[in-house]
Amino acid sequence: NAGVTQTPKFQVLKTGQSMTLQCAQDMNHEYMSWYRQDPGMGLRLIHYSVGAGITDQGEVPNGYNVSRSTTEDFPLRLLSAAPSQTSVYFCASSYGAGRMNTEAFFGQGTRLTVV
Amino acid sequence: DQQVKQNSPSLSVQEGRISILNCDYTNSMFDYFLWYKKYPAEGPTFLISISSIKDKNEDGRFTVFLNKSAKHLSLHIVPSQPGDSAVYFCAATSPTGNQFYFGTGTSLTVIP
Numbered sequence: 249n250a251g252v253t254q255t256p257k258f259q260v261l262k263t264g265q266s267m268t269l270q271c272a273q274d275m276n277h278e279y280m281s282w283y284r285q286d287p288g289m290g291l292r293l294i295h296y297s298v299g300a301g302i303t304d305q306g307e308v309p310n311g312y313n314v315s316r317s318t319t320e321d322f323p324l325r326l327l328s329a330a331p332s333q334t335s336v337y338f339c340a341s342s343y344g345a346g347r348m349n350t351e352a353f354f355g356q357g358t359r360l361t362v363v
Numbered sequence: 364d365q366q367v368k369q370n371s372p373s374l375s376v377q378e379g380r381i382s383i384l385n386c387d388y389t390n391s392m393f394d395y396f397l398w399y400k401k402y403p404a405e406g407p408t409f410l411i412s413i414s415s416i417k418d419k420n421e422d423g424r425f426t427v428f429l430n431k432s433a434k435h436l437s438l439h440i441v442p443s444q445p446g447d448s449a450v451y452f453c454a455a456t457s458p459t460g461n462q463f464y465f466g467t468g469t470s471l472t473v474i475p
Contacts, residue, residue: 252406283465288372290365290467291407291452298461306462338406340463351397352454352463354406 250274254339254355261329261362269324269358271339279342280322281352284308284335291338297322298344329362336360366390367455369466377474382440384469386453389434393455397463398427398438401450410451411438443473 255270273280281296283306293306297316311333313325322341326333336359340352368387376382386396394415399407413420413427413436420427426439440447450468 279461281463288467290369291454291465293462293464296461304461340406351409351412354399354408356406357404 252339252341252353252355254337254358256358257356259358259360261326261360263329263331263362265329267326267329269326269337269339269360271322271324271355272320273322273339273341273353274320275341275353276319277341277343277353278319279344279350279352280316281306281340282312282314282322282324283338283340285338285357286335294324294337326360331362334360334362364389365467366393367453367464367466369451369453369469371469372467373470373472375472375474376443378445379442382438382443382447382471382473384438384440384451384453384471386436386438386466387434388436388455388464390455390457390464391434392457392459393464394458395456396427396429396436397454397456398425399452399454399465400447401452401468407452440471443471445473445475447471448473 252273282294283291295314297303339355342352343350397412398410401407429436452468453466454463
């Protein structure tokens, strides 16, 4: 079982470059989300989607863009990378949020460095 | 504003003893709480959960306690093992929301 697959695992970008972090899940989950993890800050929600064609902003959406054209895929785009976006990024999926007896399944993470 | 807080960044415990990790929340609408465990260079993995209709949920060595009046939950690990050394995150969600809210994490070290 693949679960949640994120690519790439590591990336170094120059300031101003753009890139897309890929996320795919094979569990037919409706809900997908992107988090960033920074020291002392825990996991902060960037964007989420409750189904194909529906996305919404989380706590820290600035500088990021998402789309959800299929149930399986939820890419995260950095429009113009900045050093403040240096972080570890996690994609997660679940049957839903705001409902009991669901848990989020996480990918292995993408460690991004912006120089 | 952090709605889920873990005030202890780190905890060290001897092998075989009890580990107690604490979590506080501010939003009274939260009704489902989860604990995740994270090893370095891996994504968080689900450990145990509890709904607000219960005050205790047990799964093997792991027990989560919920005190709704104090808006506090705790994770007990008995007995602690070296393989339990990891960062533990608590999370919460509400029936009217579309988000999981995570705490900042507690790094547990179990000393052999």
